Amino acid sequence: MKLDIRHIAKLARLEISEQEEQQLARDIDAILQMAGRLPENAGAQTGLEADRPAPLRRDICTPSASREALLANAPELRDGYLVVPKTV
DSSP states (O other), X not given: OOOOHHHHHHHTTOOOOHHHHHHHHHHHHHHHHHHHHSXXXXXXXXXXXXXXXXXXXXXXXXXXXXXXXXXXXXXXXXXXXXXXXXXX
């Protein structure tokens, strides 16, 4: 696969020398060759297969703290709501 390093550098708004262009071309070629040698991941169980979905835990509602208990440590309340600094 032939890549246009100058075009990629232009898109990335990079200025590269002729020597850097050649080095990048060699590096990218080596990376692509290595990726081409990676084995296929056939038969791996990732939990994302449609016919074998990942097991989910049961959603159970449990009681939590009351609103008053949660707001007890708030520095300032107004009409039951937290008062925070205005941000723009």
